[in-house]
Structure formats: structure tokens, C-alpha cells
Amino acid sequence: MSDGSSVAARAGMPDRSVRLASLMSAAREGDEAALGQIVAELSPMLWQVSRAAGLTASDAEDVLQTVWLRLVSHLHEIRDTTALIAWLVVTTRRESWHVRAAGRRQLPAEQDWFSTRPDQAPPAEDQVIIDDQHRALWAAVAQLSPRCQELLRIVAFVPRPDYQAVAAKLGMPVGSVGPTRGRCLAKLRVLLDGAGRGVRDEPA
Amino acid sequence: MNRPDAAPDGPLDAADLATLDGIRAMFERADPMPADLPERIRFSLAMRDLDAEVARLVEEAGAQLAGARSAEESRTITFDSQSLTIMIRIEPNTDGTSRVDGWLAPPERRDLEMRTGETALRAVSDEQGRFAFPSIQPGSVQLFVRPTDDGAAGRRPSVITPALIL
Numbered sequence: 001m002s003d004g005s006s007v008a009a010r011a012g013m014p015d016r017s018v019r020l021a022s023l024m025s026a027a028r029e030g031d032e033a034a035l036g037q038i039v040a041e042l043s044p045m046l047w048q049v050s051r052a053a054g055l056t057a058s059d060a061e062d063v064l065q066t067v068w069l070r071l072v073s074h075l076h077e078i079r080d081t082t083a084l085i086a087w088l089v090v091t092t093r094r095e096s097w098h099v100r101a102a103g104r105r106q107l108p109a110e111q112d113w114f115s116t117r118p119d120q121a122p123p124a125e126d127q128v129i130i131d132d133q134h135r136a137l138w139a140a141v142a143q144l145s146p147r148c149q150e151l152l153r154i155v156a157f158v159p160r161p162d163y164q165a166v167a168a169k170l171g172m173p174v175g176s177v178g179p180t181r182g183r184c185l186a187k188l189r190v191l192l193d194g195a196g197r198g199v200r201d202e203p204a
Numbered sequence: 205m206n207r208p209d210a211a212p213d214g215p216l217d218a219a220d221l222a223t224l225d226g227i228r229a230m231f232e233r234a235d236p237m238p239a240d241l242p243e244r245i246r247f248s249l250a251m252r253d254l255d256a257e258v259a260r261l262v263e264e265a266g267a268q269l270a271g272a273r274s275a276e277e278s279r280t281i282t283f284d285s286q287s288l289t290i291m292i293r294i295e296p297n298t299d300g301t302s303r304v305d306g307w308l309a310p311p312e313r314r315d316l317e318m319r320t321g322e323t324a325l326r327a328v329s330d331e332q333g334r335f336a337f338p339s340i341q342p343g344s345v346q347l348f349v350r351p352t353d354d355g356a357a358g359r360r361p362s363v364i365t366p367a368l369i370l
Contacts, residue, residue: 032246032249032250035246035249036242036246036249039242039245039246039249040242040246043237043241043242043245044232044236044237047235047236047237047241048231048235048237051235057238058369061238061241061244061367062261062366062367064241064245065244065245065248065366065367066258066260066366068245068248068249069248069249069258069364069366070258072249095260098260099260099261102261102262102263133226134226134229134230134233137223137226137227137230138230141227141230152224152227153227153231155224156224156225156227156228156231157228157231160221163216180212180213180214180215180216181210181211181212181213181214181215181216181217181220182212183212185212185216185220185223185224186210186211186212186214188223189209189210189219189220189223190210192223193210
């Protein structure tokens with residue numbers, strides 16, 4: 001299990017938000033380099049959104065190009081970084097569904113990324129330890145419904161301070177006080193708990 | 205089976221955040237974004253026309269040319285924007301370049317530009333909306349459609365397609 005500091009490092013510290021905000025205002029003034037930095041920073045998240053919607057790699061690339069081009073004409077309407085991230089995620093997801101609905105080069109219903117084992121890449125030394133954790137997580141996530149898999153894949157890439165706003169936009173329930181676990185994460189927790197107690201589907 | 209600490213309406217806690225971090229790490233390894241994609245996006249952003257409509261790729265079909273080797277196949281791609289539909293057919297030339305024939309709907313005379321990294325090829329569509337780029341180097345290209353200078357297309361907006369790999 002990760003310790004608190006690594007969670008915080010991943011979470012998107014406030015200074016990340018501040019930095020993104022200043023890049024945004026520079027980009028609004030026409031600063032291409034600032035826009036480029038926003039693209040570099042947030043595209044990996046949008047890639048996952050698009051692939052989670054079931055697009056091929058080349059369709060996902062088209063969708064990301066389209067979304068960033070659209071953003072340029074909407075940048076002046078987007079008030080802060082949370083709204084920016086929510087706009088990008090929602091637009092990428094909607095655009096991905098449009099492309100899928102156009103019926104070209106669709107993936108089969110079974111999403112192809114579970115045929116790609118996470119351990120295919122040659123493991124670095126320090127990755128050997130986390131590989132076991134990842135295998136258990138991978139197996140548990142694979143048991144979730146396709147919708148839960150998609151939502152968790154998206155949410156995992158959303159900077160933590162923006163989680164609540166994005167979750168709400170995606171139709172995930174949000175508690176009155178703060179982000180709640182939600183149905184998908186709750187189900188995953190039960191599955192992981194079962195795996196941790198040695199209740200496995202496969203013989204060891 | 206459902207333990208109280210796994211309730212869906214419970215607050216997100218450190219274990220949940222660690223799980224999300226694990227999912228993130230998993231997909232970063234299993235399905236990473238192509239490393240050069242942000243650069244290609246910046247390229248198309250730098251080339252944008254601020255007033256241009258962004259066309260959406262709506263259909264792509266490949267067809268084996270009769271009697272051709274397996275690598276030689278033509279592709280037909282359709283783009284839609286608010287004001288214009290662009291259909292193009294891409295065929296390989298024998299020298300490794302590609303030929304692109306296209307049609308605009310509604311048909312009209314427009315200036316066209318096929319942009320690659322370093323060059324921009326130009327063409328003009330005829331009254332039937334037909335145009336052709338006989339020889340395009342392989343790589344990433346984008347098609348720009350603009351009103352002609354003589355104003356034949358009136359005040360119709362420019363249209364830009366997503367980048368295509370030839």
C-alpha cells in the first residue's frame with residue numbers, strides 16, 4: 001500500500017493547480033508555448049478517457065486533436081482549472097462516443113486492454129515488487145462491469161482536487177460533504193479485500 | 205459481505221486513493237499515450253485558423269485495389285463540419301507518395317491546402333467541388349479548406365480536418 005506522501009504527490013498539489021491556472025491565462029492571451037504545456041500536461045489523461053471509451057489508438061489520436069482544437073475556441077469561457085479539466089474530459093468522452101457511433105474500426109465489446117497484460121514490458125528492478133500488487137488489482141478490475149472499468153480508469157487520471165467536479169459531470173454520485181467512494185470503487189474494494197484474504201479464482 | 209468500510213456512500217479514504225493510484229499506474233504501463241502525440245497536437249494547434257470549423261472524421265473505408273499487391277490499398281475518408289462535407293480518396297503512387305482526390309459538398313470553388321510538417325501543397329476545387337493532390341509525401345498531413353480570394357464561396361468559414369497519416 002502506498003504511503004500518504006506518494007498519494008499526496010499524485011493528487012495534484014495546489015501548486016500544480018496554480019501553475020495550470022497561470023498557463024491558462026497566458027494561453028488565453030495567445031501564448032502558444034503555454035498552450036503547448038497544457039497540452040503536454042493533460043493529454044495523457046485524455047488519452048485514457050478516449051481509450052476507455054473503446055477507441056482504437058488511431059481514433060483516440062484523432063479525437064484528442066479535435067478536442068484540443070475545439071478547446072482553443074472555448075478557452076475564454078472556461079473560468080478555472082477545475083472547469084478546464086471537466087470540460088476536456090467530458091468533451092473527449094462525448095467526441096469518442098461520436099467516433100464510435102460512426103461505426104468505424106470499433107473494438108469488439110470486450111475491451112482490448114485486458115488482453116494486454118501490464119507485465120508485458122520488461123520490468124525494471126523496482127517494478128518487480130509492485131507487479132504483484134498490480135496483478136491482483138488488474139484481476140479485480142477485470143471483474144467489474146465495463147461501465148465501472150471505464151469510470152475508474154477516467155477518475156484515476158483526474159487530478160485529485162478536480163475529482164468531485166469531474167465525477168459529477170460523468171454522472172457519478174457525489175456526497176454532500178466531499179467525494180464518495182461510489183459504487184464502482186466500493187465493488188473493487190470488496191474484490192480486492194477478497195483477494196487479500198486468499199480468496200482467489202485461480203489456483204496459486 | 206459488504207463491510208461498513210466499503211460502503212458506496214462512504215468518503216473516499218487513503219485506501220481508495222491508493223487503489224486509484226494503482227489503476228493509474230497500471231494503465232500508464234499497459235496503454236501509454238504515444239510519446240509524440242502532444243507534439244503532433246501542438247503542431248496542429250500552431251497551424252490552426254482561429255475562425256476555422258474543425259471537421260470531424262465520420263467514415264473511413266479501405267478497399268483493396270484489384271490485382272494490386274496487398275500493401276497497395278485505397279482509403280476513402282469522409283469529414284463533416286457544420287458547413288461542409290469533405291470526402292477524400294487516398295491512393296498509393298508507385299514512388300511511395302500518395303495521391304489524394306477529393307470532393308466538397310456542397311460543391312464549390314475553394315482554396316485547399318494540404319499541410320505537412322515543412323510544406324503546404326495548394327489546390328483549388330472546381331465548380332463541382334472536385335480537387336486533387338497528385339503527389340504527397342508520407343507522414344502526418346492536415347487539409348485546410350478556405351474561401352477563394354475572389355470570394356466565389358462568399359463568406360463561408362474555413363474548415364480544417366484532423367491530422368491524417370499518409
